[in-house]
Amino acid sequence: MREMKEMRVLHVNNIADVAGTLSRAQREIGMSSEVAAVKWRYSSAVDHPIPPDPPGLANMRLFFWILRNLHRYDLLHYHGRVGLTALYYKTRRIPAVLHFHGSELRDSNKVRFTSFARWAFVSTPDLIRHAHKVNVDPVEYLPNPVFLEGIYPVNIERRGEEVEGGRPPVVVHLPTDRRVKGTANLLEAVEILRSEGIDVDLRIVEGVEPEKALRRMREADIVVDWISPGFEIYGMVSIQAMAMGIPVVCHIDPALYPKRPPLEVVEPSAEGVAEGLKRLIRRAKGWG
Template identity: 30%
Template sequence: MRVLHLPTAVGGGPSGLSRQLRLQGIESQVWTIDQDYLNYPVDRVLTEPQEPVLRQMLTALRAGTYVFGRWDAVHYNYGSTLFSNGGKLLSRRGSGGSAAGRLLARALGVVAGVLQRAELAVLRARRIPVFVHYQGDDARQGDYSLQHFDISIATQVPPGYYTAESDAWKRRQITLMGRHAFAIYAVNPDLLNVLPASAEFVPYGHVAVSEWEPRYTQEEHERLVFAHAPSNRAVKGTDLIVRALSELASEGYAFELDLIEGVSNAEALARYRNADVVIDQLYAGWYGGVAVEAMALGKPVVVYLRESDFRFLPAEMADDLPFFRATPTTVKDALREILVQPRAQLVARARQSRAFVERWHDPVAITSKIANDYRRARAIHERKNGK
């Protein structure tokens, strides 16, 4: 069986899934439009940074011939196909704010939309099943978040992060992908509020947990070491976290903060290993891939969890959550509680966190479920072909 993952390596999810698929005997490749500073391993990078728009277009057209390849399944990530604007080919990059730039952006958007529909139509005609993975802002919509959640990313980000246009575009994309996908997965439960009813919650499975040795450092350091690794400060609540820690320091609490930004995933992991507690995020309502990596390394995690989304989780998983919970208004109290509790309790929480990852983020179990979906889809398509 041959599987192609497109068009990003967001969060390391496609790379981790592909690696596990290969270990299970499936020939799997990850192609990404470009490579970012996190530098997750992929099989093919399609473009170089700051390529001119015309070169992007030629690259896109050449890469689009993948639809005629000998694939048994195509697995899209970040809710995006190769040609969708949720990816970066034929995107608005470099169009600027001029009238000509806006006109070019709209024209490229129309072209991308036509090519995306052709892309999906060819795969359907060739009976190659499509799978779609959603990771976050590929599905989250500002208007829905503001209407339904008291605490959300939409309350913090600057104008233009979510817009009426982008919200509407995401809804159209979700509908389009829902018509073509054999299965839709979401790594964050809040996304299931806006995805088709058939979509499934599938936990992060990018960490090879059995290969990661935990480091329970919580009793080793004289001053407790917090780590925080924001990809976007507004989204993660970084300013609130830094302010809370600054106030605690002024009150006489001793600790260190390792603020991890703009470094590769490999370097970030090395710094998590030296931390005692990792602070994840305060607005999304769920934990991210960073939290999974931290817990695998034996670090308890501070995060905001939105309980109304727990209905999308297995009941046992909801009962098993090991996190230090914090909201934007309680983060200082949550961090103070960590600082004053006996270190032995922190070690116990760290071990609980590692056990949670072993149970609920086991990449073998998660990959086996997805691989079985691939096989089921192929079997259905082969029956339709009379094979």
């Protein structure tokens, strides 16, 4: 195998822009690294975008692109669910990484076609147990990467003083899937607060490009991430908000995070979320 800086890496799929971020970091240390993915409407830019229309053929087009170009690379880093196309990767005997990001493990009784990969990673620590259940082993937790360029702290101390002075706190929620993120709990929690005389400026951000989502996040006094009973993790939204210095509400399993992150941890219910928001609002003067 080539020396690391001479390696040519191909990332396939770009879930949550993880592939794009890893590829950029690899290029910054001198490696050749590119991303090929279907360019869905609100996904980030990639090196080799595959047209999304018609949707039923998009993934097939991506595979045909890989057929024509895989010989140019020394390492395949595959993100997400893999199907019969794995048989081709195995025949090529290219060193491969399989990187799981969520539903492809959580929602599957059996994950097929993984033997082509020499290494397996998961993006959140809860996925390790799911990987073991479907015989993906060994597997390692690789935390989601975030480039801090363009992500800088807001003046959260001043915002806290404004909330303490009576301004309704701006609560931002950015669900890619309302069921998965527990959005219904947040909507009901806000109604609970309003019934108690606590006004909240709730802003739900969805269906926008990543750059616009970040701009909307910067407007937040509080960011609410995962608050669903089916999930006990924090994700990319939490990481970005914490990097900005914005308080984050989330439901996590402390056992998964030996070094507890600076989150406002809540129970995954409307009442639990309402209590967590109240705690943060009461401490507004101490933000920052």
